[in-house]
Amino acid sequence: MKLGLGLYRHQLTDDNLAYARQLGCTHIVVHLVDYFAQGDQAGTGDSQPIGSSGGWGVTRVRDVWSVDELATIKARIEAAGLIWAAIENFDPGVWYDILLDGPRKEAQVEAIKQLIRNLGRVGIPVMGYNFSLAGVAGRATGLEARGGAETVGARGGTDQTPIPAGMVWNMVYDPDLLGTGVMPATTHAELWDRLAWFLREVVPVAEAAGVRLALHPDDPPFPMVRQAPRLVYEIPMYQRVLDLVPSPANAIECCVGTLSEMAGGHDLYDWLETYARQGALAYLHMRNVVGTVPTYTEVFIDEGQIDVLRVFRILQKHGFDGVIIPDHTPMVTSPAPWHVGKAFSLGYLRAMIAVAEAG
Numbered sequence: 001m002k003l004g005l006g007l008y009r010h011q012l013t014d015d016n017l018a019y020a021r022q023l024g025c026t027h028i029v030v031h032l033v034d035y036f037a038q039g040d041q042a043g044t045g046d047s048q049p050i051g052s053s054g055g056w057g058v059t060r061v062r063d064v065w066s067v068d069e070l071a072t073i074k075a076r077i078e079a080a081g082l083i084w085a086a087i088e089n090f091d092p093g094v095w096y097d098i099l100l101d102g103p104r105k106e107a108q109v110e111a112i113k114q115l116i117r118n119l120g121r122v123g124i125p126v127m128g129y130n131f132s133l134a135g136v137a138g139r140a141t142g143l144e145a146r147g148g149a150e151t152v153g154a155r156g157g158t159d160q161t162p163i164p165a166g167m168v169w170n171m172v173y174d175p176d177l178l179g180t181g182v183m184p185a186t187t188h189a190e191l192w193d194r195l196a197w198f199l200r201e202v203v204p205v206a207e208a209a210g211v212r213l214a215l216h217p218d219d220p221p222f223p224m225v226r227q228a229p230r231l232v233y234e235i236p237m238y239q240r241v242l243d244l245v246p247s248p249a250n251a252i253e254c255c256v257g258t259l260s261e262m263a264g265g266h267d268l269y270d271w272l273e274t275y276a277r278q279g280a281l282a283y284l285h286m287r288n289v290v291g292t293v294p295t296y297t298e299v300f301i302d303e304g305q306i307d308v309l310r311v312f313r314i315l316q317k318h319g320f321d322g323v324i325i326p327d328h329t330p331m332v333t334s335p336a337p338w339h340v341g342k343a344f345s346l347g348y349l350r351a352m353i354a355v356a357e358a359g
């Protein structure tokens with residue numbers, strides 16, 4: 001098992017790469033779609049950032065990331081002695097009509113195929129993604145982790161204000177549509193049909209390119225958020241994703257914290273074993289949590305309901321040799337709240353990996 005760190009594009013500095021290396025990371029996961037590119041200096045760099053519901057990012061219709069662009073980033077990561085493990089999330093400006101079943105979806109899926117081929121050429125083995133209309137939305141910020149550390153969670157419900165036309169996944173893809181209405185109503189069945197179409201188109205290309213597509217579960221895992229349906233909001237629903245197009249290239253970005261906070265009473269460890277046994281786990285997000293939907297709080301890695309060592313023993317038993325990154329961490333009162341929070345989690349995860357691997 002390998003320890004990694006997730007960084008946003010704006011965080012790809014020599015200092016942050018040195019920080020990761022010094023704390024024992026060997027791998028980097030990069031969020032190329034940067035929530036904070038619009039000048040939010042408080043960007044937390046979390047895979048689903050704290051406070052992201054406070055302001056919307058803006059994207060634009062754009063081309064996919066080129067081989068040159070990706071190779072430049074890869075060289076920088078490798079110059080710091082690290083390995084680029086995965087990209088996390090497609091740019092909504094590239095694939096919004098795939099999510100929305102809109103008129104440009106055929107052209108957009110061809111662009112996504114080109115992007116996957118580009119990843120293969122550059123040697124980035126995993127493309128993580130959220131197949132989500134609302135994205136990460138509707139969480140409450142300020143719920144307290146240990147010692148009053150700022151964190152996020154849900155207090156009995158989530159945001160159900162409709163998504164404006166021109167937006168998807170918390171980002172504006174077409175400013176001209178803003179103010180013209182709301183996103184058309186969608187059913188769960190329709191959203192599953194869109195995912196199935198996407199996977200049938202792209203998985204064969206990914207397989208040929210040596211790239212694994214890895215789906216993140218819905219965070220927060222409510223059945224509906226902002227009046228839009230969610231796909232994977234209970235743990236067994238991942239099996240349906242895998243069964244749509246069985247392939248090593250159709251895999252799971254396993255956010256253990258999100259899985260643990262899901263409703264339904266399904267056993268986290270049994271299901272992790274089920275997915276690990278199939279070799280379906282591309283990489284892991286690790287955090288801890290107290291409670292389940294509709295009321296839960298994200299907490300420090302060592303204070304929640306998830307037995308981290310038990311998770312890693314299951315992974316070890318099934319030969320998982322992928323990357324584990326800290327997911328969100330509470331902000332630690334200090335001169336560097338994000339860095340201290342992540343450092344605490346990295347140290348804990350590194351120790352638990354060592355114990356699990358020692359048998």
Ligand SMILES: [Mn+2]
Nearest residue numbers: 047255285327
């Ligand atoms: Mn996650």
